[in-house]
Amino acid sequence: MTAPQSIAIAAMMAVLAGPVAAQDSEYSWQPDRPINIIVPWSAGGSTDQVTRVIAPILEEALGTEIVVVNQPGASGSTGTKAALDAPRDGYTWTANAIANNATYTVTGLIDDTSIEDYRIYLHVANVPLVSVNVNTEYQDFPSLLDAMKNGEVTVGTAGVNSSGGMALAALRQEADGELAGARMITYDGGNPAVIAAASGEVDATTQLAVEQTEMIRAGRLRSLTVFSDTPLEVEGIDPVPPITDFMPDFHVAKDYFGVFIPKGAPEEVYETVDQVWKDHVMNAPELQEYANDRGAIFDPSYGEDALAKAMPVVIAEACARVERGEAVVDPSEIGIDCETGAAE
Known part of the structure; x- marks a missing residue:
């Protein structure tokens, strides 16, 4: 059709x-x-x-x-x-x-x-959130960032032009292109990308917070940082530290x-x-x-x-x-x- x-x-x-x-x-x-x-x-x-x-x-x-x-x-x-x-x-x-x-x-x-x-x-307005499957070893954003630089991390997004795809590109740019180990896997939307991370099909996702909150509340995703200069505070979820805690010069909008x-x-x-x-x-x-x-x-x-x-x-x-x-x-x-x- x-x-x-x-x-x-x-x-x-x-x-x-x-x-x-x-x-x-x-x-x-x-x-x-x-x-x-x-x-x-x-x-x-x-x-x-x-x-x-x-x-x-x-x-x-x-x-x-x-x-x-x-x-x-x-x-x-x-x-x-x-x-x-x-x-x-x-x-x-x-x-x-x-x-x-x-x-x-x-x-x-x-x-x-x-x-x-x-x-x-x-x-x-929405903000991207970097989260990982709860069964991964990454407990905080620096450990994930290190793996993106020196290992391999699969990241689920809705494509290069999606909010998640642009968030990952912004991370690469801020890290001076050193995130060679971050491999983007694309899906037809933010929801499938988040489900892929929650199920363990990919290690992480950089999609928007609104697409991830239910999976975080359900204990299937671990949120590591939010693309903001202030913490993300949502009922039922521990405050998520801002990206500027780890990358002080990161531009957020x-x-x-x-x-x-x-x-x-x-x-x-x-x-x-x-x-x-x-x-x-x-x-x-x-x-x-x-x-x-x-x-x-x-x-x-x-x-x-x-x-x-x-x-x-x-x-x-x-x-x-x-x-x-x-x-x-x-x-x-x-x-x-x-x-x-x-x-x-």
């Missing part, structure tokens, strides 16, 4: 399941059919988790079904491209991390796209996650979703509870405010690809000047 067929079937099933309760006509755009949000990663990962928290909030506000469609592949670029290629009518959105959408063109995965192609709606609506739809689509985000997401208790439980940072925004938060991540990630020799396309082609560290 092709991706467009799967999206169409999902939408049809949503219609057959029955309409969402009708709402008052308080918004300029009133959708008359289901909206698809393409999650370009497998079910259970960080993007999928938070999108399924957001979807019911949007459903109630918009009065229509929100269909979450998992379409993984090629480090998230397959589903992202499907959203960009869909009709620009406001009924096909995508969800991802800013750091991923920022680098698809730079890494050659999607031609000629940038963060400017979307209206951005952010909800949480929030990786914002959100929903992205490709530009080109009628203006009332964006006006309506802006208002829905303001009215129903900015203080959503369901989202705050998710963030607190999983180790995410509740920090919603939309429109120009969201773009302002996103751009430092966009610039940093795109230019880091150049520094690590991973860039296929110069960031200047998508309006990023790595010499000045600014958008053109």
Whole structure:
């Protein structure tokens, strides 16, 4: 079955399941059919988790079904491209991390796209976590780092363009390329990568904290450090020391996650979703509870405010690809000047 067929079937099933309760006509755009949000990663990962928290909030506000469609592949670029290629009518959105959408063109995965192609709606920020299978010998981060330098450690991630893949690349860069023993094993999403580490299929994972907390609580993963300058404190888990305890000069930054609506739809689509985000997401208790439980940072925004938060991540990630020799396309082609560290 092709991706467009799967999206169409999902939408049809949503219609057959029955309409969402009708709402008052308080918004300029009133959708008359289901909206698809393409999650370009497998079910259970960080993007999928938070999108399924957001979807019911949007459903109630918009009065229509929100269909979450998992379409993984090629480090998230397959589903992202499907959203960009869909009709620009406001009924096909995508969800991802800013750091991923920022680098698809730079890494050659999607031609000629940038963060400017979307209206951005952010909800949480996430941080990578370095954890190991509990049966490994690694009791702390220095011992794992030593093994990555002098032995062999298999590290499960969702691919080079995933948060876990970029976290591992950042570790290599900070260690001056000395982590020759760290061998990345890729999966179709963060959840499969974390499960691989918990089951012992790989030794470690560098995926996001929100994808790991349940396995840590269950005693199947041992967390060693978090990509932050402060400890990670989540109920039911011992505080996780920050990466700056071990690598003081390590650059840490929030990786914002959100929903992205490709530009080109009628203006009332964006006006309506802006208002829905303001009215129903900015203080959503369901989202705050998710963030607190999983180790995410509740920090919603939309429109120009969201773009302002996103751009430092966009610039940093795109230019880091150049520094690590991973860039296929110069960031200047998508309006990023790595010499000045600014958008053109």
